[in-house]
Amino acid sequence: MADGSAFDELWGTGRGRKARPGFEALARWLADTPAIELDRRQQAAESAFRSLGITFSVYGEEAAAERIIPFDIIPRIFSAAEWERLSSGLEQRVRAINLFIDDVYGARKILKDGIVPADIVLNNPQYCIPVAGARPPHGVYAHICGIDLVRTGADDFLVLEDNARTPSGVSYMIENRDAMLRLCPELFDIFPVRPVDSYPELLRETLYSVAPDRARQPVCVLLTPGHHNSAFYEHSFLADNMGIELVEGRDLEVDDDVVWMKTIDGRVRVDVIYRRVDDAFLDPLVFRPDSLLGVPGLMAAYLAGNVTLVNAPGTGIADDKAIYSYMPEIVRYYTGEDARLANVETWRCRDPKALRHTLANLDKLVVKLVDGSGGYGMLVGPTASKAEIEAFGAALKAEPDRYIAQPTLALSTVPIHTESGMAPRHVDFRPFVLTGADGVTIVPGGLTRVALRKGSLVVNSSQGGGTKDSFVLAAEPEAGA
């Protein structure tokens, strides 16, 4: 639908098939590399992923269904200047997110100053009452954020979502690069690509930096829901590359507010837990009592300051879609600056005027559950059937507080390699932002997700999206080079 008018990151908006300035070398590489060769490399990459077991499982399908995420061989390229702007905006935004979380669980100044309505914070299901008043080391809550960005023009990057809970996908950033280095080595002669393989090391440093004070040589572990979880490959990949233990809830126990892991030589005290288990399942004594994934007593150990949880419980308050609409104000409040990265225009359906507008324009808008994710519980108006729109409208009227609406964006496209040659497809971008005791670090890269179906705007892997490598260049390529 948006194909004809969307901004293409290689070809720009013109249909003249003349590459944007600085991107000529990519156009030339595409012209010089035969389609059959791209085919071969793409298949080699996917077969390597299959043999490594880089798979995800789709919820709602039988448990045994494991799929690899389709991989596209044509890289997406960010110039040094583009990355400079993006990373400074990301740094600012994530700094504000951590200050915001620290505030709403502490002094609540932003609520008292009336910048954000108190009720949407304090009555939010994501507001984690048990952690109010307990400040984690260095006041860092969201140590790892995966900020979802979309692009609508050469200079227009917008934040679509702030994932401040347990964002996933970073292993694809690294494995995709690995595949590209193996399969398209010539690209790295053409482009000065900044490496991304330092991510596990930086993450490890982040984890160590936020250990509780008493820990001289801290023991860090990665807590996974288990090997049936859709992101398990990533959990094992990260634990392996950081050289830390990959644990499940049953490998840990809490004694006198201290966390121990059970090893073949006895118990070992744990200081930092990079947990990839949602808040609700962390501790059956505090959250969902039926959780088998968590550790009874873990929250007590956390509140006693004996263990650091990464990310801290309660960070969901910052990436809730209702809070999202206030992010420009939140950034300004805490940093004193205007947000360098813009939000997508958002109507909060809790507001009667916004609800009327949304209901009247359902066929044009994207409507989302404030607490939905992964593309579930979402209406994409322009591609929805009449029946879907009607059903969604009824749900919206019943519980307007649960929804926000946004315009359908003309997401940028990049070329992908298909059976019938090159074709433009819509993309988004998720860079990973680390915050430790010493501030914010961003690896120059991220996860580019691409909607493989023509015209589709849904990039989620669970709904037929694929990935491709994202090059961030070290210096501006010479114009015309």
Place this chain on the structure above:
Amino acid sequence: MLSRTAASLYWIGRYMERAEFTTRLVEATIRLAALGGHAHVDRAWQSALRVVGAPPLDTGKEGYGARRYLALSPDNSASIKSCIILARDNARAARTALTREVWEAINRAWLMIEARTSPGGVQQTLNLVEELKAETRGFEGALARMLRSEGYWFMRLGSMIERGDATARLLDVKYYLLLPEGQEVGGKLDRDQWTTILDIVSAKTAYRHLYREGLKPWLVADMLVFRRELPRSLAWTAEQTVDQLGEFGSRSGRQGPADRLARQRLARLDELDVGTIFRGGLHQWLQAYVRENNALGDAIAGQFRFA
């Protein structure tokens, strides 16, 4: 190392060994079945089912039912396919303790067998057997190249416990079935059966090297129980178990009940000979050995806290 990871590694060792053993059992039984008529085919497969402790079932044309049950049936938790699925499940869970090579070997075996549901005709089953043998060789090769540390030791321990169990049960079932009252030992059928045993443990030429005589049941038993030159004999697996446990001990400076049990078992084997076993009853002796082997498996789990 996490106790749970140790358990996963130990069970990877056991399941991959079980898959390999059952693969050889299927192959040898196909060969045995080819030597006789329909009734003989059924007997051959019923005997193979006994070896893995399966209930008798309708073996069908050319042993189809048995071939399917042993190789692919999801209802048989010890079928080759089930073993590979379980090994891969454990490998996923213990992924960080495996080398990429070991993981890929297990994952490749899984990718190969995952979608198979029918063993097809006899020739197709033999093709599957060949593929499986290549995959298990790949696993053993990858294992051999691993760093000698806990990860390796636990997988080896699992293999050795499983192998001891399989060899003892093979010998027991064949011995017990093959020497019925009144039948002349050394007859034609008998010879085929004992040859089959040697096939399963891939020791036909080994037998000729070790014993200059023709095929004698007590010598086959002697070889499978006592000869440390044979990597599938009870003595060899018992010795390996002691050695692997010793590696842990020399690293941690501690020993436990599993070390003691393993050493006692090896010492008792050293004092025995095949004549003594036959006089006391091979069947009784093998049954006791299987029980003792299980107890040792439990002691290992207890010692490393994954019981």
